[in-house]
Amino acid sequence: MKKLDFKTYGEFTDEMLNLKYDSQIIYEGYTDNLITSITGDLELKLNYGTSNTYSVLARKFGDHVVWIPKLPLDSDYRYKTIVFTLRQFVELWTFLKYRAENDLEIIKNIRSDELKLIWMMGARGAERIDDTSSLIQSVKKNILALSTSLEHQDTTFNNLIQNNWVLNKDRLIEEGDNWECFIAYLDNGVHEEWEVFKKDQEDVLYIHLGSGYCLPI
Template sequence: MKKLDYRTFGDYTNELLSLEYDSHTIYEGYTDDLITSVTGDLELKLNYGRNIASSVVARKYGDHIVWIPKVPLDSDYKYITIIFNLKQFAELWTFLKYKVEDDLEIIKDISAEELKLMWMIWAREKEQIDDISDLVKSVKNNILALSTNLEHQDKIFYNFIESQWALKKNRVIVSEDNWESFIVYLDKGIYEEWEVFKKDNKDNLYIHLGNGYCAPI
């Protein structure tokens, strides 16, 4: 798992929080403004050190807590793949004086569509996205070319974009540096490259969810 760091400062009534994930600032602001559950989901209102909040919603995926994008997505929405193991979640929640067991109970299991949303958000154009069908259109419009190795897997790749997913295994795998990467080159999005698949040293192919996290195909 990626490293999670946090610290608070200031007085109790106006306590400020700095939250870092994998050495990147994902939240800076008042401690009380980070977490909400008013929508029925456990939600983090991340700002990445900016003045704009980009909310993510907690989902259970095996023995991990995955923070998924919250739709609709406006053109300024920022997202990075953030996954906690249960120990990280419990330690952060205890530090922030929340009841771990109570909040774990309200976290739903991730759906196949939500996992697909995590995968494709990296390749969208800079536009408003209202639902998964909007995201599919945006991603398809934004594709320029495939890496040479992905050209041999193009049917698998496009099928993942077009089709509904099925969750086969509830586990997250962290890729190793020497795993093979499959790249899509993008046109008008936030990123120029989208790392869609990873292949390990035994030729097992994985969906790359971002930030080195993978899901078995």
């Protein structure tokens, strides 16, 4: 479980919030500007401590709340895989004086194409992304080479990029110590490497969604 830290400071009418996930700032600004549900989805307007805003949408996945990218994505859109346990969600919402049970009711269950979207965000290029199809094309163009271990899984890798996913299990697994990493090397965009898969010490292969969270294949 990744650590979630939060604190407020300043006057009540201009209260400021500092929110950290896995020791990294994901929001710093006015408390009232973080959460909205005006579009029908529960949404966080993250800024990672900058002056820019990057919206993510809440989805339920088993006993977790997963924050997914909000399409379309501008060329400078920033995304980090963020997963709350239900307990962390309730703790943060309670701290911010929201009724967690009410907002949990409006959160939709995650779809398989949304999990695929999270996975591919680690390899997008620098162009604007309008939909999942354009993201797939961006990822395919952005890949320069594969690590030796990933070359041996190239059929599985290409099928996951090209084809629709079928969601068989509603559970996320956090990677363990010394898990093997399967890497794709990238041309441009935010990252130079994409950690595509992880393999545990029993040789079980997982899709790596980011931030150490994995999905059984």
